[in-house]
Amino acid sequence: xxxxxxxxxxxxxxxxxxxxxxxxxxxxxxxxxxxxxxxxxxxxxxxxxxxxxxxxxxxxxxxxxxxxxxxxxxxxxxxxxxxxxxxxxxxxxxxxxxxxxxxxxxxxxxxxxxxxxxxxxxxxxxxxxxxxxxxxxxxxxxxxxxxxxxxxxxxxxxxxxxxxxxxxxxxxxxxxxxxxxxxxxxxxxxxxxxxxxx
Amino acid sequence: xxxxxxxxxxxxxxxxxxxxxxxxxxxxxxxxxxxxxxxxxxxxxxxxxxxxxxxxxxxxxxxxxxxxxxxxxxxxxxxxxxxxxxxxxxxxxxxxxxxxxxxxxxxxx
Numbered sequence: 001x002x003x004x005x006x007x008x009x010x011x012x013x014x015x016x017x018x019x020x021x022x023x024x025x026x027x028x029x030x031x032x033x034x035x036x037x038x039x040x041x042x043x044x045x046x047x048x049x050x051x052x053x054x055x056x057x058x059x060x061x062x063x064x065x066x067x068x069x070x071x072x073x074x075x076x077x078x079x080x081x082x083x084x085x086x087x088x089x090x091x092x093x094x095x096x097x098x099x100x101x102x103x104x105x106x107x108x109x110x111x112x113x114x115x116x117x118x119x120x121x122x123x124x125x126x127x128x129x130x131x132x133x134x135x136x137x138x139x140x141x142x143x144x145x146x147x148x149x150x151x152x153x154x155x156x157x158x159x160x161x162x163x164x165x166x167x168x169x170x171x172x173x174x175x176x177x178x179x180x181x182x183x184x185x186x187x188x189x190x191x192x193x194x195x196x197x198x
Numbered sequence: 199x200x201x202x203x204x205x206x207x208x209x210x211x212x213x214x215x216x217x218x219x220x221x222x223x224x225x226x227x228x229x230x231x232x233x234x235x236x237x238x239x240x241x242x243x244x245x246x247x248x249x250x251x252x253x254x255x256x257x258x259x260x261x262x263x264x265x266x267x268x269x270x271x272x273x274x275x276x277x278x279x280x281x282x283x284x285x286x287x288x289x290x291x292x293x294x295x296x297x298x299x300x301x302x303x304x305x306x307x
């Protein structure tokens with residue numbers, strides 16, 4: 001084992017160690033194996049090279065697990081589902097620049113409040129579209145995704161209504177209106193779980 | 199007065215994670231501010247200049263071979279003046295690496 005000089009105490013006593021690192025939130029704990037440089041003389045701990053990213057990613061993943069937050073990969077998938085850019089998400093969420101980029105990079109977890117809003121956006125494309133427009137975002141690719149979702153929902157509602165009417169050839173106008181209202185209501189409320197599963 | 203560790207070398211080392219070492223309190227401070235090491239390296243590469251340099255001193259606790267440079271820089275992401283202390287050290291295999299020993303709110307500003 002090669003010992004390196006310590007930049008804190010000058011002793012030639014620094015070596016790489018793999019030790020458990022405990023992350024604690026609200027009384028719950030997650031432990032991960034942490035690779036780091038430790039000085040046997042003064043106890044100074046530092047992270048070198050790839051240890052840095054490994055530590056930051058593992059720490060953020062532990063926080064996400066403890067707080068039930070979406071993973072960095074899930075955040076990326078939600079954004080790409082709507083073909084939104086990272087800067088679009090920052091505008092929609094009113095965060096500072098580069099914030100969403102950090103969350104997707106995986107080394108910094110999002111807040112619980114942001115996580116809840118992101119989940120709402122993921123499950124409701126119409127909310128996501130409204131928020132995009134409210135933030136003044138011009139994104140033709142995303143707009144096309146939202147337009148396609150709307151076309152699909154309209155086609156589905158139309159097909160459902162036709163199918164229901166086919167079983168009731170003698171239905172009057174009031175009956176058609178009632179059926180249409182039922183179909184529209186179902187379509188709106190079915191959109192949430194289906195969008196979430198997509 | 200110029201920094202002891204040339205900024206050109208410091209910026210070059212900050213481009214590669216492999217050429218860098220951070221002390222634990224630096225990572226802790228980044229985490230408190232919802233930042234990560236990539237943000238710190240980006241600050242060093244693109245924002246840190248001689249205008250932010252304040253002084254050079256032999257690294258504390260008598261280390262004979264390195265000199266630390268002290269900087270004070272406004273960081274937008276922190277909304278604060280931040281104190282930054284760094285040095286360039288040489289590993290046992292002869293390769294140079296950047297060590298950031300301190301990154302915290304500059305209470306003297």
